[in-house]
Amino acid sequence: MKTFSFLRCFLLTLLASHPLSALTGSGVSGATTVDTRFVLTITPSNKGGVSGAGPYLGQANATLTATPQPGCFFTAWTGDLTGTQNPATLLMDGDKTVGATFVEDTSDPDGDGLTNYQEIALTQTNPLLSDSNGNGINDALEDTDNDGISNLREVTELKTDPLRVDTDADGLSDTYELVYKGSVAASQPRIGDRLRFELRELVPQGTLKLVGTLPTGLTFNALTGVLEGKLTGRVGAVNLSIQVLNGRTVLRTIPFSFTVSAFPAGLIGTWQSCWKM
Ligand SMILES: [Ca+2]
Ligand SMILES: [Ca+2]
Ligand SMILES: [Ca+2]
Numbered sequence: 266m267k268t269f270s271f272l273r274c275f276l277l278t279l280l281a282s283h284p285l286s287a288l289t290g291s292g293v294s295g296a297t298t299v300d301t302r303f304v305l306t307i308t309p310s311n312k313g314g315v316s317g318a319g320p321y322l323g324q325a326n327a328t329l330t331a332t333p334q335p336g337c338f339f340t341a342w343t344g345d346l347t348g349t350q351n352p353a354t355l356l357m358d359g360d361k362t363v364g365a366t367f368v369e370d371t372s373d374p375d376g377d378g379l380t381n382y383q384e385i386a387l388t389q390t391n392p393l394l395s396d397s398n399g400n401g402i403n404d405a406l407e408d409t410d411n412d413g414i415s416n417l418r419e420v421t422e423l424k425t426d427p428l429r430v431d432t433d434a435d436g437l438s439d440t441y442e443l444v445y446k447g448s449v450a451a452s453q454p455r456i457g458d459r460l461r462f463e464l465r466e467l468v469p470q471g472t473l474k475l476v477g478t479l480p481t482g483l484t485f486n487a488l489t490g491v492l493e494g495k496l497t498g499r500v501g502a503v504n505l506s507i508q509v510l511n512g513r514t515v516l517r518t519i520p521f522s523f524t525v526s527a528f529p530a531g532l533i534g535t536w537q538s539c540w541k542m
């Protein structure tokens with residue numbers, strides 16, 4: 266009992282003369298160290314980016330810079346930062362989340378029918394010249410990738426790339442996907458398939474002529490612009506051209522190519538892989 270009383274007395278004396286923090290080593294007497302860190306998170310935006318994300322010491326000033334994509338404007342901050350100043354500073358007195366709003370430049374100073382955003386970001390034409398390459402066709406009616414579909418129609422209606430003939434790189438051109446009217450959307454043609462293409466989708470007016478060797482089984486009606494039938498020929502590439510005529514004058518030539526594969530391509534692949542096993 267004597268030993269217990271002595272220990273209790275010693276501990277009480279020690280606690281009275283030293284704060285608990287000193288005993289645990291978590292503080293330094295006389296000075297307080299502020300080592301708090303807060304995180305700045307940037308919310309991703311369309312049409313632009315923001316720099317400045319990361320950890321900051323408490324009470325530090327973060328600098329945020331908004332950078333719009335070509336053809337776009339920065340308009341305002343969102344989240345824990347308001348206003349339109351760019352770059353902007355933000356006091357980091359807590360975790361913060363900031364976003365930015367960007368908009369497309371929809372002005373059309375050269376009056377060609379394409380907005381500045383469309384010209385700078387999509388068609389890569391001059392937003393200050395209505396006929397950038399001086400060929401007599403304005404930038405909207407121009408068909409830069411020569412797939413038979415105007416720049417304006419690609420960027421506004423079809424949302425395809427006006428600089429690439431096969432936007433989704435699936436082996437079928439944008440032209441093929443537009444005029445194909447078969448039962449399965451833009452299907453890869455195979456021997457035995459019944460196909461229907463409506464070429465008037467490309468050229469509503471004017472006389473149409475199809476140049477090249479038609480695959481066996483397909484016929485073309487120049488009046489209606491419909492190419493259709495059941496593929497019975499051989500596998501391989503079909504390279505045709507669609508000519509748009511005014512009398513005997515060829516106004517333009519649109520390449521129209523596709524590849525006919527064996528039927529049924531999928532089943533043959535499966536059978537071969539089974540056979541190897
Ligand atoms: Ca324009
Ligand atoms: Ca232009
Ligand atoms: Ca085009």
Ligand SMILES: [Ca+2]
Nearest residue numbers: 431433435437
């Ligand atoms: Ca395609």
